[in-house]
Amino acid sequence: MTLLHLVLGDQLSHSISSLRDVEPRGAQVLMAEVMAEATYVGHHQKKIAFLFSAMRHFAEELRGRGFSVRYVTLDTPDNSQSLRGEVERALAATGATGVVVTEPGEYRLLEEMRGWQAHLGVPVEIRDDDRFLITQSGFSRWADRRRELRMEYFYRDMRRHFGVLMAGADPEGGQWNFDKENRKPPLKGLAGPRRLSWRHDAITSEVLELVEARFSHHVGKLRPFHFAVNAEQAEAEFEQFVTEILPSFGDYQDAMVAGEPYLFHSMIAAYLNAGLLLPIDVIRRAERAYHDGAAPLNAVEGFIRQILGWREYVRGIYWRFMPDYAGRNALEAHRPLPALYWGGETKMRCLGSAVQDTLEHAYSHHIQRLMVTGNFALLAGLSVDEVCEWYLAVYADAYEWVELPNTLGMALYADGGLMASKPYAASGKYIDRMSNFCGGCAYSVKDSTGENACPFNSLYWRFIAVNREKFRGNHRMANIVAGWLRMDEMKKQAILARAEDCLVRLDAGTL
């Protein structure tokens, strides 16, 4: 009996559960480039090129291991351009009598797959994705026992369970979290090291031409294209991170520098989320760097918290609360996404720079995402749906399981505090402290009123004023709301007038 093993574009791991316990000879693998997946949001051109090239390389590796792989390129004649259609065609062509697939990372596709068995008339087995360190049911068991689902406590339990950075029953270094040591502002001239970049082989060159021909209307710049496209290259990039970059990662985790899109960040999210790297491997490698004395604890703990804590936690939140989660909009934010998010002109240096980095690289680092593009969207009350769609489209690492909780929950507080104990709202003062943007900006970060005032300042206070009733019960917001209520009435009016002026200009494309 031959089964059809479907491998999706973000399942490029040889240990993926859909290929587990399978004798390569006699097994039939299906991989398919389809318009349905390439266009359900308007993915960045680099994201499509990265995935198609990585998929094609992975198919070659599988063939090298003896698998029979049916690989359908986007331009294959008769490509039905949907995953179900390609499964249907493959079943007919190969005579396979059942389908095996690892659960997808997005709710919409899982829902669709649940209907495949009835439609196709053969058994469809959907296996757990055990590249993640906790299953959906494991997360649910953890969550069922708690009133509040805070990441910090989840992370501690994961450290204990996996014995990562532990000294017996205690955390290594006597503390679970070294976040306070990870917030150094950038020194003058701070710059990250030069990163590895890869020559295009024949596969990547062909994919780049395909993306140029078929997706040039999508967001972002395709070239130069520098992504790793197989596990070997991704591992080499990660090794460079551990040996040259990780030691500085902790200190400058929250710093932003104009013209330095990567600084000391690992840049591995796209590889992890597509399956070229495995979370447990990168966690153990970083831990080893600490034990070997090659990287300090604040850096290693900060890195491991992102993978073992945050990444697993957001996935758990996503699956526990979908599909209801996607419809949440606790602060009733509906303003249309302005053109500047698609590269339109802005005089705001920090925002313009974060957007330009995003369009150029399909990447920006987490503080730009959270405290610049995210913070601005929160303060300006931008439509939750449109902002979430933007984040899903523009980042090479974005799939809904990771994007939605990070955007809707963390950045926009649209889940009403399920994930974050208070909104990540900040005025220009935060950006000034953590970056070198404000010095060269057209706006004055010292001012909240008048037409030169940094828009973040007036919008911050407007956000507090508009939502003060909603924040009344939140003890972490009480002082801020009280600060607004105490403020001189004339000053309040001037701030609100400036905020309205900013919003008018935002909509007009002149902010």
Ligand code: DLZ
């Ligand atoms: C993101 C993406 C794109 C652009 N194209 C494909 C594709 O052609 N074929 C495929 O199998 N997967 C693709 N993907 C990744 C899927 O969208 C991803 O597997 C689901 O969103 C679930 O995470």
